[in-house]
Amino acid sequence: MKIDVKTTKEKIIESALQLFETHGYHAVTVDTIVKNSGTSKGGFYHNFKSKDELLFTIHDFFITYVLDKAQEASEKWHTPAERLHAIVKSFVMMFEKYKPHVTVFYQESLYLGPEFVEKVEKKRDRYKEMMFSVVKEGIEKGEFRKELPVEILSMAIFGMINWTYRWYKAEGKYSIEEIADIYADLVMNATLTEEAKKKESYQSFFLTNQKPGRE
DSSP states (O other), X not given: OOOOOOOHHHHHHHHHHHHHHHHOTTTOOHHHHHHHHTOOHHHHHHHOSSHHHHHHHHHHHHHHHHHHHHHHHHHHOSSHHHHHHHHHHHHHHHHHHHHHHHHHHHHHGGGOXXXXXXXXXXXXXXXXXXXXXXXXXXXXXXXXXXXXXXXXXXXXXXXXXXXXXXXXXXXXXXXXXXXXXXXXXXXXXXXXXXHHHTOGGGGGGSOTTOOOSOO
8 A cells, every 4th residue: 555655845834735725924934844844944945945935936836837737738739729718718727736825825826925926927917918818819810709809818717717716615516626617608708700610629618518517
């Protein structure tokens, strides 16, 4: 039987997520994190220069995940519609793995120092530009509605999905896969031209005849 042994870094991050979410970043000290995680101060500073860097690392987990998934979609799929569908679904699926990370980051990001804010913004800008690029290509190729401005459509998608961290529960009525399908249906129905919606290869984007929800 395989035993899951967590590294010192994993123990510290897991403990910090729990403490930050419960008490807030500012109220939690390195000593508290070390004690709660069963590690040592030496172990903490071997992995992180500061509590600031720990908070940055928490953000980096989920932004790196969605960036990698967007890049995969770009390489795997051939049309803008297929890429947008894959990006939306992977963005939603991120909450299954990183909901605590997202929650803590949005609650506590104002405490990040300037050097880490700059790094965060660079990665977020990369993701934003990838979305802009897919939407722009979709409009240029006649798959997406030309009356929808690239920036507004893209930011609307981000805004809708980002808010999921406030209400998603793993034990809720809908699984994360079902929620991803629902979001994808909403986005693709709103974005595709009527002609593109009729393409046989795009029918899997929609919830028609499906019955989402847990029994």
